[in-house]
Amino acid sequence: MGKSYPQTIAAEPWPENATLYQQLKGEQILLSDNAASLAVQAFLQMCNLPIKVVCRANAEYMSPSGKVPFIHVGNQVVSELGPIVQFVKAKGHSLSDGLDEVQKAEMKAYMELVNNMLLTAELYLQWCDEATVGEITHARYGSPYPWPLNHILAYQKQWEVRRKMKAIGWGKKTLDQVLEDVDQCCQALSQRLGTQPYFFNKQPTELDALVFGHLYTILTTQLTSDELSEKVKNYSNLLAFCRRIEQHYFEDRGKGSSSIRLS
Amino acid sequence: MAAPLELSCWGGGWGLPSVHSESLVVMAYAKFSGAPLKVNVIDNTWRGSRGDVPILTTEDNIVSQPAKILNFLRKQKYNADYELSARQGADTLAYIALLEEKLLPAVLHTFWVENDNYFTVTKPWFASRIPFPLSLILPGRMSKGALNRILLTRGEPPLYHLQEVEAQIYRDAKECLNLLSHRLGTSQFFFGDMPSTLDAYVFGFLAPLYKVRFPKVQLQEHLKQLSNLCRFCDDILNSYFRHSLGAFSCVNRNQQQTDFGEASLLLDKKRSMPICRNSPSL
Numbered sequence: 001m002g003k004s005y006p007q008t009i010a011a012e013p014w015p016e017n018a019t020l021y022q023q024l025k026g027e028q029i030l031l032s033d034n035a036a037s038l039a040v041q042a043f044l045q046m047c048n049l050p051i052k053v054v055c056r057a058n059a060e061y062m063s064p065s066g067k068v069p070f071i072h073v074g075n076q077v078v079s080e081l082g083p084i085v086q087f088v089k090a091k092g093h094s095l096s097d098g099l100d101e102v103q104k105a106e107m108k109a110y111m112e113l114v115n116n117m118l119l120t121a122e123l124y125l126q127w128c129d130e131a132t133v134g135e136i137t138h139a140r141y142g143s144p145y146p147w148p149l150n151h152i153l154a155y156q157k158q159w160e161v162r163r164k165m166k167a168i169g170w171g172k173k174t175l176d177q178v179l180e181d182v183d184q185c186c187q188a189l190s191q192r193l194g195t196q197p198y199f200f201n202k203q204p205t206e207l208d209a210l211v212f213g214h215l216y217t218i219l220t221t222q223l224t225s226d227e228l229s230e231k232v233k234n235y236s237n238l239l240a241f242c243r244r245i246e247q248h249y250f251e252d253r254g255k256g257s258s259s260i261r262l263s
Numbered sequence: 264m265a266a267p268l269e270l271s272c273w274g275g276g277w278g279l280p281s282v283h284s285e286s287l288v289v290m291a292y293a294k295f296s297g298a299p300l301k302v303n304v305i306d307n308t309w310r311g312s313r314g315d316v317p318i319l320t321t322e323d324n325i326v327s328q329p330a331k332i333l334n335f336l337r338k339q340k341y342n343a344d345y346e347l348s349a350r351q352g353a354d355t356l357a358y359i360a361l362l363e364e365k366l367l368p369a370v371l372h373t374f375w376v377e378n379d380n381y382f383t384v385t386k387p388w389f390a391s392r393i394p395f396p397l398s399l400i401l402p403g404r405m406s407k408g409a410l411n412r413i414l415l416t417r418g419e420p421p422l423y424h425l426q427e428v429e430a431q432i433y434r435d436a437k438e439c440l441n442l443l444s445h446r447l448g449t450s451q452f453f454f455g456d457m458p459s460t461l462d463a464y465v466f467g468f469l470a471p472l473y474k475v476r477f478p479k480v481q482l483q484e485h486l487k488q489l490s491n492l493c494r495f496c497d498d499i500l501n502s503y504f505r506h507s508l509g510a511f512s513c514v515n516r517n518q519q520q521t522d523f524g525e526a527s528l529l530l531d532k533k534r535s536m537p538i539c540r541n542s543p544s545l
Binding site for chain 2: 065066067101102104105106108109110112113115116117163164167168169184185187188189191192194
């Protein structure tokens with residue numbers, strides 16, 4: 001599945017100046033985009049590939065797919081975790097090569113679960129929950145732009161997201177039902193992780209990076225209420241998992257904590 | 264005796280108790296969990312709203328959407344997942360997410376968007392079960408809804424043309440089928456010897472794709488190469504739906520006066536006649 005890269009890509013080693021682009025950390029980036037960016041950063045750290053994080057207000061528009069984050073490596077630009085994993089694999093680095101076919105199927109299934117439930121819940125909360133939209137999202141999304149562009153772009157994005165929610169059947173859900181779904185997803189992740197350090201025991205894979213990106217962001221982002229992070233806090237092994245990855249792949253390498261606070 | 268549970272759903276054909284994935288998921292789950300469902304097949308005399316089908320009606324409740332119906336049945340103690348471990352329960356959720364993200368777009372496309380399939384098979388089948396004048400409007404609306412869903416969830420840049428989106432969703436669907444086949448292996452069901460929720464979902468999504476006779480069949484051809492998945496569907500049909508197929512064949516036989524007429528003969532004579540697979544090649 002996905003693109004296949006020519007030999008020239010595989011031949012070039014990973015450059016020192018590889019860059020990851022995302023929106024402005026303090027004032028602009030939203031919950032779902034921050035989760036995606038952190039997942040990619042965690043994945044690259046796990047592969048031991050150096051990456052520099054650069055914040056740009058127009059990152060969303062620079063990206064080839066319109067989604068953040070994207071990485072600029074050599075003369076290639078690749079966005080989103082899935083394609084980035086494929087690209088890194090073409091360069092000879094992979095975290096999931098040691099898995100057998102059944103385990104790979106499981107890993108892909110759990111990654112879809114995270115996208116299907118956690119990411120969609122984050123998008124719902126950001127763009128369909130009136131309280132969050134009014135107090136946080138609109139202001140943050142439009143912050144780099146002058147009036148009236150800031151309002152127009154925010155409303156346009158909100159309309160797009162709501163249309164998608166309706167198409168997949170989330171349009172009629174209440175916030176409580178969405179939080180229930182988040183709880184169900186966290187319960188499944190917690191049960192799958194069990195007492196292991198990573199989802200496939202000793203070595204982390206892209207699934208660990210993705211789960212870390214979302215859970216860590218949910219835990220450290222301040223929203224209008226704590227309901228979302230409380231759902232995750234119910235599962236102690238997930239908290240330990242986040243702490244473990246943060247310590248091992250971020251703090252130990254002098255990167256410092258990536259938490260953001262939305263005021 | 265529990266209050267009677269009535270399920271209103273789309274009917275069957277081509278050897279299936281229902282051609283509608285969501286209805287099939289619920290029917291299969293009910294068989295696996297032993298829930299005594301009275302199945303009401305929708306025909307053109309049915310007065311209810313068709314948008315929410317399948318619908319479960321009890322004395323005091325009306326429940327729609329497969330996930331909610333299954334939850335309701337579990338609360339009534341009809342639980343097909345009783346024997347599963349916590350980890351297997353988690354795996355169930357994950358694989359269902361995989362089905363919805365990777366397989367569903369291509370199934371929707373095969374039934375509702377691919378022009379040859381939609382105009383020769385899907386639309387006539389559904390229109391014959393909807394009263395005039397809704398029969399002129401509703402299938403079109405369902406088709407647009409399917410296309411909408413595909414484009415909104417998968418049609419994002421850098422895929423700008425419908426052909427590119429189509430190519431990508433079929434690639435994803437074939438990979439999903441391969442993953443399911445690897446996961447099933449040689450087992451009878453996904454979690455050991457007893458069927459569970461995941462088996463109901465996989466059966467619901469795969470069986471219509473496997474059995475319905477379409478002109479454009481690329482995904483179906485891929486599925487037929489994965490013999491363990493085909494065996495999985497046939498086993499469930501033979502073990503759990505053999506007796507009810509007779510009822511469905513009477514309703515459908517008169518309507519299948521097209522080139523696909525031979526398929527309806529399969530319903531009663533399944534075991535004695537060899538199955539003719541005359542699907543035209545692309």
